Amino acid sequence: MPAEQAVIFDACAALAFLHQEEGAEVVADLLENADGRRLIHAINACEVYYDIYRRSGEEAAGEVERILEKSGFEIETSLTSASWQAAGRLKAVWRRISLADCFALNLTMREGGTLVTSDHHEMDRLAEAELCPIRFIR
Numbered sequence: 001m002p003a004e005q006a007v008i009f010d011a012c013a014a015l016a017f018l019h020q021e022e023g024a025e026v027v028a029d030l031l032e033n034a035d036g037r038r039l040i041h042a043i044n045a046c047e048v049y050y051d052i053y054r055r056s057g058e059e060a061a062g063e064v065e066r067i068l069e070k071s072g073f074e075i076e077t078s079l080t081s082a083s084w085q086a087a088g089r090l091k092a093v094w095r096r097i098s099l100a101d102c103f104a105l106n107l108t109m110r111e112g113g114t115l116v117t118s119d120h121h122e123m124d125r126l127a128e129a130e131l132c133p134i135r136f137i138r
Helices: 011-018 024-033 042-056 064-071 081-093 099-111 120-129
Strands: 007-009 038-041 074-076 114-117 134-136
Touching: 007 011, 007 024, 007 099, 011 024, 011 042, 011 064, 011 114, 024 114, 038 042, 038 099, 042 064, 042 074, 042 099, 064 074, 081 099, 099 114, 099 120, 120 134
Parallel strands: 007 038, 007 114, 038 074, 114 134
Antiparallel strands: none
């Protein structure tokens, strides 16, 4: 990745990091060593929240925002009409991509960054189409 390029994480990359799953070391390296911003959209952070809530309960989920930020993730909370419409366009065109991932994709394109994911199922087609740079963690 070029210097000062934003790195945008989807929920599966953040969850791999938090649960120390395969690919966690790639995410950790990017959080520690990337020169640009390290972003996760609030919609993707919501996915992390509900995964933790489902696995470990409300109390553990209540710590997600603090843990993400302490780990180096910057939660992107802006949701302008232009951004949700762009995410909606992505969903309409790339139908099999989750709506949450469309927010991550839009953020990646807006920031001129690289999307970090483990989700080959949804993202391989986008990587082939060169919609934006995508880095797979496994």
